[in-house]
Amino acid sequence: MPIVDPKVVGEGNPNRCLYFTGDHVGLPKAPTLAQAAQPDFPGLKLEPHACKFGELIAKTGPVDTAIVTVDSRRARRSLQKEIPRRVIDASTTDARAVIVHSHSQPTDDACLACIYRHVPDEHARERSIAEGLGINIETVREGFISADAAARIAKAHFSVEASTIVGKAYDTLFKELCSAQALLTPEGRQVLAPFAFVSALAGVLLVVELLRSNHQAATTNYWTVDPWGAPIGRLRRPRPRVPDCEFCADDDARSLAYSLWTRSGEVR
Numbered sequence: 001m002p003i004v005d006p007k008v009v010g011e012g013n014p015n016r017c018l019y020f021t022g023d024h025v026g027l028p029k030a031p032t033l034a035q036a037a038q039p040d041f042p043g044l045k046l047e048p049h050a051c052k053f054g055e056l057i058a059k060t061g062p063v064d065t066a067i068v069t070v071d072s073r074r075a076r077r078s079l080q081k082e083i084p085r086r087v088i089d090a091s092t093t094d095a096r097a098v099i100v101h102s103h104s105q106p107t108d109d110a111c112l113a114c115i116y117r118h119v120p121d122e123h124a125r126e127r128s129i130a131e132g133l134g135i136n137i138e139t140v141r142e143g144f145i146s147a148d149a150a151a152r153i154a155k156a157h158f159s160v161e162a163s164t165i166v167g168k169a170y171d172t173l174f175k176e177l178c179s180a181q182a183l184l185t186p187e188g189r190q191v192l193a194p195f196a197f198v199s200a201l202a203g204v205l206l207v208v209e210l211l212r213s214n215h216q217a218a219t220t221n222y223w224t225v226d227p228w229g230a231p232i233g234r235l236r237r238p239r240p241r242v243p244d245c246e247f248c249a250d251d252d253a254r255s256l257a258y259s260l261w262t263r264s265g266e267v268r
Helices: 029-040 053-060 073-080 120-132 147-156 170-179 194-216 251-261
Strands: 002-004 047-049 067-069 086-093 097-104 221-225
Touching: 002 029, 002 053, 029 047, 053 073, 073 086, 073 194, 086 194, 097 194, 120 170, 194 221
Parallel strands: 002 047, 067 086
Antiparallel strands: 086 097, 097 221
């Protein structure tokens, strides 16, 4: 089982992952997680890859199943373009909701890029991140912090050490600073990162969705869960494809998905 992450363990990660401790802060995430978790999974070989998902796919080819926990809508759309056969995804919205999505290609229903299609609020969030970190929005859209951007962020935030944030995702750093109550939105509101139990709930629901998919019990592809209340089954629902989805509306991409993940006209 490949574990893919180009980032290092941040100070907020041990609060959200049982396999990370304070001693792991600053170490590469993927190999650290693989080493810490491997004893609990003797029948499974964990293979760490300290790179971006697209970089791994360029070496190995499309993967059968992608379990997705990336931070941003843009990153999820990018991942869909790598055309995994099956996607199991969970995301958090600060302290308010957990979203669970799954699908298998080829599909006539919503893909990951449909669920996380570009919306106006996305620009607003990118602007908030840029203004909060003291950089421009074009830099935020690069996804990961360069040495130059790290120096500019450290200059704007004296509590941040530039060398410790190089390679980290902008969304991740923004959440970490928010959780330390170090950032405000341009409107002056305090920005909240997801509480640890919300992130943990998202992880549990990922496992539930994976098991439902494995047993072909997943008749819906979308579930909204309120982390402050009991899960409500009726909030599961099928989401249709978005007509202008940047993946589904691409005939070449859909044709490639069909050719990759069908055999003799039957879905694998």
